[in-house]
Amino acid sequence: MRIALDALGTDEAPLPEIEGALLALATEGEELTVVLVGDRPRLEEELERRGESVPRGRIEIVHAPDRILPGESPASAVRRRPDSSIVTGVRLHRDREVDAFVSAGSTGAMMAASLIFLRPLPGVDRPAIGTLLPTSIGATLMLDGGANVDCKPRHLQQFARLGHIYAQDLMGIERPRIGLLNIGEEPEKGNELSVETHALLSRAAGLHFIGNVEGREIIRGGCDVLVCDGFVGNVLLKFYESVAEFIIELLRKEMDRTGTRFDVKGAFRVLDYAEYGGAPLLGVNGLSVICHGASPPKAIGNAIGVAARAIRSKMVQHIARELARDLPAEA
Amino acid sequence: MRIALDALGTDEAPLPEIEGALLALATEGEELTVVLVGDRPRLEEELERRGESVPRGRIEIVHAPDRILPGESPASAVRRRPDSSIVTGVRLHRDREVDAFVSAGSTGAMMAASLIFLRPLPGVDRPAIGTLLPTSIGATLMLDGGANVDCKPRHLQQFARLGHIYAQDLMGIERPRIGLLNIGEEPEKGNELSVETHALLSRAAGLHFIGNVEGREIIRGGCDVLVCDGFVGNVLLKFYESVAEFIIELLRKEMDRTGTRFDVKGAFRVLDYAEYGGAPLLGVNGLSVICHGASPPKAIGNAIGVAARAIRSKMVQHIARELARDLPAEA
Numbered sequence: 005m006r007i008a009l010d011a012l013g014t015d016e017a018p019l020p021e022i023e024g025a026l027l028a029l030a031t032e033g034e035e036l037t038v039v040l041v042g043d044r045p046r047l048e049e050e051l052e053r054r055g056e057s058v059p060r061g062r063i064e065i066v067h068a069p070d071r072i073l074p075g076e077s078p079a080s081a082v083r084r085r086p087d088s089s090i091v092t093g094v095r096l097h098r099d100r101e102v103d104a105f106v107s108a109g110s111t112g113a114m115m116a117a118s119l120i121f122l123r124p125l126p127g128v129d130r131p132a133i134g135t136l137l138p139t140s141i142g143a144t145l146m147l148d149g150g151a152n153v154d155c156k157p158r159h160l161q162q163f164a165r166l167g168h169i170y171a172q173d174l175m176g177i178e179r180p181r182i183g184l185l186n187i188g189e190e191p192e193k194g195n196e197l198s199v200e201t202h203a204l205l206s207r208a209a210g211l212h213f214i215g216n217v218e219g220r221e222i223i224r225g226g227c228d229v230l231v232c233d234g235f236v237g238n239v240l241l242k243f244y245e246s247v248a249e250f251i252i253e254l255l256r257k258e259m260d261r262t263g264t265r266f267d268v269k270g271a272f273r274v275l276d277y278a279e280y281g282g283a284p285l286l287g288v289n290g291l292s293v294i295c296h297g298a299s300p301p302k303a304i305g306n307a308i309g310v311a312a313r314a315i316r317s318k319m320v321q322h323i324a325r326e327l328a329r330d331l332p333a334e335a
Numbered sequence: 336m337r338i339a340l341d342a343l344g345t346d347e348a349p350l351p352e353i354e355g356a357l358l359a360l361a362t363e364g365e366e367l368t369v370v371l372v373g374d375r376p377r378l379e380e381e382l383e384r385r386g387e388s389v390p391r392g393r394i395e396i397v398h399a400p401d402r403i404l405p406g407e408s409p410a411s412a413v414r415r416r417p418d419s420s421i422v423t424g425v426r427l428h429r430d431r432e433v434d435a436f437v438s439a440g441s442t443g444a445m446m447a448a449s450l451i452f453l454r455p456l457p458g459v460d461r462p463a464i465g466t467l468l469p470t471s472i473g474a475t476l477m478l479d480g481g482a483n484v485d486c487k488p489r490h491l492q493q494f495a496r497l498g499h500i501y502a503q504d505l506m507g508i509e510r511p512r513i514g515l516l517n518i519g520e521e522p523e524k525g526n527e528l529s530v531e532t533h534a535l536l537s538r539a540a541g542l543h544f545i546g547n548v549e550g551r552e553i554i555r556g557g558c559d560v561l562v563c564d565g566f567v568g569n570v571l572l573k574f575y576e577s578v579a580e581f582i583i584e585l586l587r588k589e590m591d592r593t594g595t596r597f598d599v600k601g602a603f604r605v606l607d608y609a610e611y612g613g614a615p616l617l618g619v620n621g622l623s624v625i626c627h628g629a630s631p632p633k634a635i636g637n638a639i640g641v642a643a644r645a646i647r648s649k650m651v652q653h654i655a656r657e658l659a660r661d662l663p664a665e666a
Contacts, residue, residue: 139581140581140584150518153518153525153526154526154527185570187481187484187565187566187569187570187573194484194566195484195485195564195566196485198566218570218573219569219570219571219572219573219574219575219577220573220574220576220577221577222574222577223574223577223578223580223581224577224581233526234518235518235525235526235529235567236566236567236570238518238550239516239518239549239550239567239571240550240570240571240574241550242518242549242550242551243550243551243553243554243571243574243575244550244574244578245551246550246551246552246553246554246555247554247575247578247579247582248578248582249554250470250471250554250555251578251579251582251583251603251606252582253471254602254603254605254606255586255602255603257602258597258598258601258602259597262597262598264595264596264597265595266589266590266593266595266597267589267593270589271585271586271588271589272582272585272586274585275582275585
C-alpha cells in the first residue's frame with residue numbers, strides 16, 4: 005500500500021509531515037510505504053538527520069518544489085502550478101502510482117485538483133468533505149464540511165449515500181443512522197432545502213434515515229451521519245473548535261484564580277481534532293484526504309491511517325456501487 | 336412602565352414566572368408594574384401564599400386560562416385561541432395597555448401573534464429574533480435566531496439595521512461592528528445569499544459593516560452584531576448550548592475520576608443563558624420578548640429587564656427611524 009503525503013502542506017512543513025509519516029509507518033505495519041511529495045533536498049536532509057529511526061525502505065520522495073498558498077484562487081492555482089505538491093500528489097494518485105493522497109495544504113486546491121484529475125464518480129454531482137465531530141457517542145460524521153455552499157436536495161441525498169458508506173467502512177457501523185440537520189424534528193420544519201431533502205431521503209432505498217436532527221442533538225449523538233449543506237457545515241465546524249477553545253480558556257482562568265490543578269488536556273482529549281486525522285473528499289474516483297493546516301504530527305499520522313483504512317476496506321468501490329443505486333438503469 | 340408577562344409560558348408555569356416577576360420588581364425600581372397573564376385563581380393563590388413579600392400594588396392579573404402548546408401550528412393556534420395567554424398578552428400590548436409582553440411559551444405562536452396584532456414596522460419585511468451569544472467580549476447579538484429560515488439579501492440587510500439599533504440601545508455600543516456570518520473572509524466567499532448580502536451591506540448607509548465573520552471568529556468577539564439567516568442562526572444557537580453542556584459533562588467526569596473539586600457553575604457563569612434574559616422579536620411595532628421554555632426565575636427576571644431597557648431607550652422608535660433609511664422617499 006502506497007500513500008502519498010504533501011510535504012508542503014502544514015504551516016510548519018515539512019516537519020509535522022515527516023514526524024506524522026514516521027508515526028504512521030510505525031503504526032500501520034510493513035505493507036505501508038509513504039511517498040513524500042515536496043522539496044527533495046530539504047526532505048533528504050531532514051530524513052538524513054533522523055538517521056536510524058527512519059525506515060528508508062518505506063519512505064520515498066517525489067520532487068515537487070512549488071507550493072499553492074492558502075490565499076490563491078484554487079482553480080487557477082491548480083492550472084498554473086503543475087509542479088506544486090498538491091497537483092503532483094493528486095496526479096500520482098490519478099496515475100495509480102499511489103493508492104491515496106493526503107494533504108494539509110489549501111483545501112480549495114485539494115478539491116479543485118481532485119475534481120479535475122480524479123473526477124467525480126458516476127452519480128455524484130458534488131463530492132463532499134466528510135468531517136468527524138467529537139460527540140457523546142465518540143464521533144459523528146458530518147458532511148458536507150465545506151466543499152459545496154449552495155446545494156440542491158439531490159446533492160444532500162448523495163451526501164447521505166457517501167456518508168452511509170464512510171460510516172460502514174471507516175467507523176464500523178453496520179446500519180448507520182442518517183440524520184438531516186434542521187431546526188425542528190417535524191418533516192415540514194426548516195427551509196426549502198431541508199423540507200425537500202427530507203422527502204427525498206424518506207424514500208431513498210437502502211438508507212436508514214432517522215429524520216431531522218436539531219443543533220442540540222448533534223453532540224448528544226442523535227445520528228451517526230449528519231447531512232447538511234457545506235455552508236452550514238463549515239460554519240458549525242469552525243464554531244465548534246472555537247467554542248471548545250473558549251470554554252477551556254474559561255476553565256484555565258478559573259484554575260488560575262483558585263489555584264486548582266487539573267489535567268485539562270486529558271479531560272478534553274476527545275475534543276482534539278488531531279485524534280481524528282483528516283477528512284476525505286468523498287465521491288471522487290480516488291482517495292484525497294484533507295487535513296487542518298495547523299495539523300500536528302499526530303493528526304498527519306492519523307490522516308494517513310484514515311487513508312489506509314479506506315484503501316483496505318475498498319471504500320471508493322463501495323461508494324461507486326452505492327451511488328449507482330440512484331442512476332437510471334441502462335437500456 | 337407596565338410589562339405583561341405570560342404566566343403560562345415555561346414548562347413549570349406559573350412558578351418561574353411569579354418568582355421572575357418578583358425579581359424584576361425588586362431590581363427595576365418603583366416605576367415598573369408587572370401584569371401577569373394567565374389563570375387568575377391559580378395566580379391569586381400563589382401570590383396570596385407569598386404574603387408580604389409580594390408588592391401587590393405593582394402586580395396585576397389578567398385572566399387568560401388557555402395555553403398554546405409547543406406542538407401546535409402557530410398561525411392556526413393564534414386564530415383559534417383568543418383566550419390563550421400569548422394572544423391575550425400581545426393584544427394587551429397592541430391596545431397599549433402595556434408597554435411590552437414577555438413570554439416563555441411557544442416561540443412560533445409569539446411570532447405569529449406579534450406579526451398579526453403588532454404588525455411589522457415600515458421597511459421591515461421579516462422581523463427577526465435577536466439572540467445574545469456569550470463570547471469573549473461578553474456577548475454578541477446574533478440575528479436571526481430562527482424566525483426566518485429562507486432569506487433574501489435585503490432581509491439580511493434589514494437584520495443588520497435591527498441589530499445596529501439593538502446594540503446601540505441595549506448593549507450601549509455607539510458604533511456596533513456588524514459582521515456577516517460566512518465561511519471565509521473575502522467578499523467573494525460563501526453561498527449566493529452571503530455574496531449578495533456582502534455587496535448590499537458594503538454600501539448600506541450608516542452601518543459599520545466590517546465584512547465576513549467565520550464560525551471561529553464569533554466566539555472570539557469578531558463583531559458586535561452577527562447577521563445570518565434564521566436557519567443557520569437557530570442551528571448555531573442550539574448547537575452552542577449543547578456543546579457547552581457536553582464539555583462541562585466531560586469536565587465533571589474527569590473531576591469524579593480524579594476527585595478534584597471545582598466550582599464549575601462559577602467558572603462557566605458567562606455561558607448561562609439565564610444571565611441574558613429573553614430575545615426580542617425585532618422589527619415589529621412593539622416589544623415582544625421571547626424566552627427559553629425552560630427558563631428559571633432569573634431568566635424571566637432578566638427578560639423583563641431587557642423589555643424595561645428597550646422601553647426606556649425607545650428602541651422601537653429608533654428602529655422605525657433606522658429602517659426608514661431604506662424606504663423610497665415620499666413624493
